[in-house]
Amino acid sequence: MKIGIDARYWGNKHTGIGRYVQNLVLNLAEIDTINQYVVFGGDELRLAISQFPNFKWVQLTTRPYSILEQIINPIIFMRQKLDLLHVPHFNAPILYFGKYILTIHDLIKHLSIGRATTTLPYPVYLVKHLVYRLSVRLNLLRSDQIIVPANYWKEYLVNNFALSKNKIHVTYEAVPKLFSQKTKLKKSEVLNKYGLNQPYIVYTGNLYPHKNVPFLVEAVRQFNACHEHQLELAIACARDAVFKNSIKPEPVIKYLGYVPDEELMVLFQGALALVQPSLIEGFGLTGLEAMSVGLPVLSSNATCLPEIYKDAALYFNPRNLVELVRQLDNIFSNHAIAQRLILAGRKRIKYFNFSKMSRQTLAVYKLAASKSELS
Secondary structure, three states: OEEEEEOOOOOHHHHHHHHHHHHHHHHHHHHOOOOEEEEEEOHHHHHHHOOOOOEEEEEOOOOOOOHHHHHHHHHHHHHOOOOEEEEOOOOOOOOOOOOEEEEOOOOHHHHOOOHHHOOOOHHHHHHHHHHHHHHHHHHHHHOOEEEEOOHHHHHHHHHHHOOOHHHEEEOOOOOOHHHHOOOOOOHHHHHHHHOOOOOEEEEEOOOOHHHOHHHHHHHHHHHHHOOOOOOEEEEEOOOOHHHHHHOOOEOOEEEEEOOOHHHHHHHHHHOOEEEEOOOOOOOOHHHHHHHHOOOOEEEEOOOOHHHHHOOOOEEEOOOOHHHHHHHHHHHHHOHHHHHHHHHHHHHHHOOOOHHHHHHHHHHHHHHHHHHHHHO
């Protein structure tokens, strides 16, 4: 079978999707030496797969969500005469008529909408949002199989798009190996670099409204108003500087910007907890990253997060400040709770690995191919 993978999203610069694509390709290369793969992307990708004889690199650098993506990509894909194409996002080209599967990481843009969610002029946003919704609906209907990272999103697709459960497959994602490795960096040096003082908690992710970060900031303010020891909040965010304006600057709120993974691991190791206040999440990777280095997790009880974290997190209603402040107090003052979460987190993280995800994905490829042969 000749399988194509749209790997323009490759590596950490593309956040969660980039990590997913990178680890999927590299793990498929380890477990599958039979099928032929054509992987589409940039120069960084070419170097990464050069050692695998059944993997071929084809340059493709069209910008995601652009008109060129819809015009050029189908031509490039069709030239390779693929048996199956895997597009790891909702944006498969409408003019591609070969067999393909999608990975739908989330449908946050269906649920988090309006002026506050965009930096575009509002009329432009409305047009782009309409195109997005049409693209999602068309691709969900036209794709041969669909992969999602949680049962929550499988049920959402079934209930909102009238799709068959048999068409949708859950493949849990995982944490990059870096977070399970030792680092030579010194905690004191990393904390000094970012101006952090213990005790502190960490938030990592973007600042879009559905991430609910101002809610977390207000919870820290209320916590500090009732405690002698001041709790700092470290916000590690690589993008969305424009949304930084929604957070009022003050000494205990530290906006760190982009933090490399190795430094982030050290910040995790020195923190009191990672707090994930999201109203919507696709999978919850940051919580698993924290668990992998022994950091307790406080999480909202929204969407898929309880499914992913199970008993390895303290939960709160992401619209109830009193609940979050109470959980901050629990993790701050109760060592037994923190230790229970650390042990539960280390146990929970073992359930997720990219090798298993890649094997499940390969099974979806084979299923799509077998249905093609039957038809």
